Amino acid sequence: xxxxxxxxxxxxxxxxxxxxxxxxxxxxxxxxxxxxxxxxxxxxxxxxxxxxxxxxxxxxxxxxxxxxxxxxxxxxxxxxxxxxxxxxxxxxxxxxxxxxxxxxxxxxxxxxxxxxxxxxxxxxxxxxxxxxxxxxxxxxxxxxxxxxxxxxxxxxxxxxxxxxxxxxxxxxxxxxxxxxxxxxxxxxxxxxxxxxxxxxxxxxxxxxxxxxxxxxxxxxxxx
Amino acid sequence: xxxxxxxxxxxxxxxxxxxxxxxxxxxxxxxxxxxxxxxxxxxxxxxxxxxxxxxxxxxxxxxxxxxxxxxxxxxxxxxxxxxxxxxxxxxxxxxxxxxxxxxxxxxxxxxxxxxxxxxxxxxxxxxxxxxxxxxxxxxxxxxxxxxxxxxxxxxxxxxxxxxxxxxxxxxxxxxxxxxxxxxxxxxxxxxxxxxxxxxxxxxxxxxxxxxxxxxxxxxxxxxxxxxxxxxxxxxxxxxxxxxxxx
Numbered sequence: 001x002x003x004x005x006x007x008x009x010x011x012x013x014x015x016x017x018x019x020x021x022x023x024x025x026x027x028x029x030x031x032x033x034x035x036x037x038x039x040x041x042x043x044x045x046x047x048x049x050x051x052x053x054x055x056x057x058x059x060x061x062x063x064x065x066x067x068x069x070x071x072x073x074x075x076x077x078x079x080x081x082x083x084x085x086x087x088x089x090x091x092x093x094x095x096x097x098x099x100x101x102x103x104x105x106x107x108x109x110x111x112x113x114x115x116x117x118x119x120x121x122x123x124x125x126x127x128x129x130x131x132x133x134x135x136x137x138x139x140x141x142x143x144x145x146x147x148x149x150x151x152x153x154x155x156x157x158x159x160x161x162x163x164x165x166x167x168x169x170x171x172x173x174x175x176x177x178x179x180x181x182x183x184x185x186x187x188x189x190x191x192x193x194x195x196x197x198x199x200x201x202x203x204x205x206x207x208x209x210x211x212x213x214x215x216x217x218x219x220x221x222x223x
Numbered sequence: 224x225x226x227x228x229x230x231x232x233x234x235x236x237x238x239x240x241x242x243x244x245x246x247x248x249x250x251x252x253x254x255x256x257x258x259x260x261x262x263x264x265x266x267x268x269x270x271x272x273x274x275x276x277x278x279x280x281x282x283x284x285x286x287x288x289x290x291x292x293x294x295x296x297x298x299x300x301x302x303x304x305x306x307x308x309x310x311x312x313x314x315x316x317x318x319x320x321x322x323x324x325x326x327x328x329x330x331x332x333x334x335x336x337x338x339x340x341x342x343x344x345x346x347x348x349x350x351x352x353x354x355x356x357x358x359x360x361x362x363x364x365x366x367x368x369x370x371x372x373x374x375x376x377x378x379x380x381x382x383x384x385x386x387x388x389x390x391x392x393x394x395x396x397x398x399x400x401x402x403x404x405x406x407x408x409x410x411x412x413x414x415x416x417x418x419x420x421x422x423x424x425x426x427x428x429x430x431x432x433x434x435x436x437x438x439x440x441x442x443x444x445x446x447x448x449x450x451x452x453x454x455x456x457x458x459x460x461x462x463x464x465x466x467x468x469x
Contacts, residue, residue, distance in 0.1 A: 157317075189323040
């Protein structure tokens with residue numbers, strides 16, 4: 001254990017750099033996933049006939065093992081010259097995040113009590129305004145819970161993406177295994193675990209911050 | 224509208240299948256797998272993969288169920304919150320980190336890989352067993368008590384069947400994660416289909432890579448739907464009907 005600490009101190013610069021790279025990848029993927037998943041989640045509450053098919057498709061995506069998905073994206077994306085590196089990694093992360101984000105958005109909006117929406121209608125709100133001012137604010141805690149699941153999962157998958165040259169903390173694990181350099185392996189595993197636990201805690205905090213005080217929409221959807 | 228939807232859906236499915244077929248042919252996957260030596264090798268890797276999954280799942284299911292049952296008994300119930308918290312924390316740890324740590328502690332080969340997969344898959348099963356049994360409505364248990372059932376019979380005939388849906392959901396998550404993580408077991412020398420994938424990436428050979436990636440994906444999808452079938456077997460009829468009407 002002492003050796004691991006030594007390693008971390010001696011390579012502090014590189015640790016920060018890789019942690020930052022890792023976080024950056026996950027962040028970019030989350031932004032992409034939100035801008036794709038939340039609108040889709042809202043759309044399928046309006047068009048119920050699509051809901052089942054979309055959710056099932058997202059579920060199938062989630063079932064594909066991550067390293068296999070990287071593998072299948074590789075020949076596909078090499079057609080445009082991005083078979084390795086950050087592009088396939090971020091694309092995979094966006095795809096994996098779809099199930100928790102779409103499902104939670106869908107369920108959250110469905111669970112908004114109809115009488116509140118009716119009250120909005122009674123106040124003369126348009127459909128658009130009802131969505132922006134009533135449905136989305138009430139749904140946000142559950143949506144954030146979905147984001148939390150997606151973020152934690154993405155940190156794990158981003159670690160694997162070191163094997164397709166995307167960088168991030170997986171690099172320590174990858175190089176450590178290749179060189180049988182135990183301190184490096186443990187340092188990488190430790191850092192990526194700490195990052196995941198930290199992000200999980202931060203998202204939990206965010207979740208409780210965005211929950212309106214008067215309304216207790218509990219975390220009905222776990223991971 | 225609905226018929227149009229169905230037709231578009233079928234059309235899209237046909238196009239996707241056709242596209243996949245063309246892609247498989249173009250990348251040389253078919254040629255690769257028709258080579259008798261490579262085909263046998265792939266089958267062997269798949270056997271290795273399945274053995275990893277089967278052994279670790281067996282152990283994980285046994286321990287996960289046991290943990291879930293023990294920490295819902297009255298004597299240990301007060302610890303269930305802590306266990307749930309620890310399990311939740313454990314689940315946030317990335318799979319690659321678990322594999323890497325197993326290697327640094329136990330070395331390389333089949334055993335460390337099975338150990339890593341086992342540790343990683345106990346968590347969802349234990350969590351869901353705990354959550355499922357806790358969520359059984361107390362009045363059902365009261366009714367069972369009123370009928371004079373022993374604690375053991377209440378567990379086996381009332382609590383577990385009622386919690387089965389949730390437990391199976393956990394089992395399903397564990398199997399799918401396990402199959403995906405077993406692909407990483409190659410990195411610590413346990414073989415499996417990951418061997419094709421990682422070697423294929425290193426050599427930039429799409430055919431070899433896909434010969435690992437496609438079977439792994441199919442395994443995961445098949446296991447996922449088999450778990451759905453398992454639900455039909457294990458979940459009592461009455462509970463299933465209620466589930467559908469709600």
